[in-house]
Amino acid sequence: MPIPPAVEIALDTINMRKQALIFVNSKRSAEKVAEDIAKQIKDTQPEWELLAAQALKALSRPTKQCARLALCLRKGVAYHHAGLVHKQRELIEDAFRAGTIRIISATPTLAFGMDLPAFRCIVRDLRRFGQGGMVPLPVLEVQQMFGRAGRPGKEDYGEAICIAGSEAEKQDIIDTYFNGLPEEIISKLANEKTLRTYVLSLIATGFANSHASLMDIFSKTFYASQFKDLGRIGQRVAAATEQLEEWGFVQSEESSNTSSSRAKDIGFISAADLDKPDTARIRPTPLGRRVAELYLDPLAARHILDGFARATILSPFGVLHLLTSSSEFFQPRPRAKEMEMLDALILGSDLLALEPPLYSPDYTAFMGAAKLAAMFLDWIDEQDEESILDKYSIRPGEIYSHRLQADWLLYCANELCRITGQAKAATYSAMLRVRMKHGAREELLALLKFRDIGRVRARMLWNANIRSVGDVRRASLGQLAALLNPAVARSLKEQVGEKGQQPIQ
DNA sequence: CTACCACGACTATAGACAGCATGTC
C-alpha cells in the first residue's frame, strides 16, 4: 500500500527533527491522517505515554475517540478538531508548543483560533464539502493556514506545502493560493439574520428611532460602502423593521394605520409603506428590548414564543426540539439510517414547532433539529458520551458545544416566557436547563441543587435512598462519607445547615 | 454448502459566538 504524500512529508519532517501541521477538510480525515502517521512510527517516549494517559482521562468515561487519540499521542502525533473536549485540545496545543508532539493533523479550527506555529504547514485538502458538492477553499482561509508555517524568532523560514495531483493542478494552486489575492471580505450585514438583529438592537438601544435615523447609521457601515446601492439597503432595512413590528418587538407610530396592517396580510411592504415619512417614530416594545439584550435573533425569539403559545403539553423533547429548530441552532443533516428512529420519536411526542411539508428544504432542518433534540434527550436520560457517540456520531466536544448553545437558549426561553406571562413554560424551561446542565433525569433535581453534586454523585445518593434535602439532613455524616468522599460529604452536611461538625475519624 | 474476498453502491463531510453568575467528574 502506497504511503499518501501528506504522510510521507510528515514523516520526513519528523526525520528533520521539526514539526508540521497538516490541514484536512473533515474530522474523520484529521483522525485518519494522524493514525496513518502514527502507524509508521516505531519509537516511543515516556512523555508521549504520559500525554496519552492524560488524553484518556479527560473524560470520566473515556470514549472510543479518546482511545484513538491516545494511540496517536503515544507516537507523538495528534489530531485536532472541534469534536475534542476542551481539555484535550489544550493538552495537544501545549504539547505541540513545547515540542513534545511533532505532528498535528487538524481541521481549519487550528488556523483561526490559536497561535500554533510550525516549521511545515501542509494543506492537504483544498476543497471542502459545501453547497453543491466540493467547493474550493477561500484563498483567505488557505493563506491563513499558510501563515502557521515558520516560527518567528526560532527559525529563519517555514514551508507551506500543498499537494497537487497533476502538473496542471499544481499551476492552478500556485496561481490561486500562492500568488493570488485573497477575496474581498464580505459584510456580514448582508444576511437577513444579522440585519434584523442589528436593526432591532439599534432601535432597542435608542440609537435609532425612525427609518431615517436607521438609514443614517446604515449608510456609514461597511455594508453600505461595499454595496453602494442605498436604495436597496433602505428596502431591506424597511422590510426588517416591518417584520420586527409584525412580531411585536417594535412599534411604529403608524402601527394603527391601515397601510401597515394590510402589508402584514400581503406579506411584503406595500408601496404605501414605502411612502410613509421616514421620520415616523419607531419604539421598541419591552419584549423587543429584552430580545435585543439577549442578542437573540428576533426570528428565533418569535419561533420560541409561538411554540410555547401553541403548546398544550410540555415535554422535554418538544421543548428541546423547539429550541434546536430555531434559527439560533445549526441543524445537522440527519443520516438516512437515523430517520426511522427520529420519525418514531416525533410521532410519539408533543412537538411545539410546526412540521414543514415533507420533502421541503425546511424538512431536513426539522429532522436535523429532531436529531439534536433526541441526542439531548439521551443526555438528560443520563446516557454517557460513548453511547451518544455510537448512536449519533456526535463527539464529546460537539455534545459540549451543543449543550452550551442549548443552555443559552433555555435561558432565553425562560426570559421570554417570563416576560410574556407564560409562567408554566418559564418554569419548565428553567427546570430543563438544570437537567441539561447536569445531564440528569428529573428525579435528581432536588439533589442537583447542592454544590459539588453533579449527576454521578446525585445518582449514587439516589440509589442509596437519599433522594431529597430532608434525606440528606437525616443521613449521618458517616453514611454520606461512605458514598461520596469525606470532603464532599462534609460540604453536603454544611449545606443543609449542620455547621459545627467534627472531622471524620 | 459455506467462508471469504473483491468490488461496486451508497453515505457522509469545518467551525462556534451571544446572558449570567460561579463552581462539575
Add this chain to the structure above:
DNA sequence: CTATAGTCGTGGTAG
C-alpha cells in the same frame, strides 16, 4: 460539477 474514506450488500470463487 470537483474527493475520499468508511460501510454495506452482492456476487463470485475457493475450499
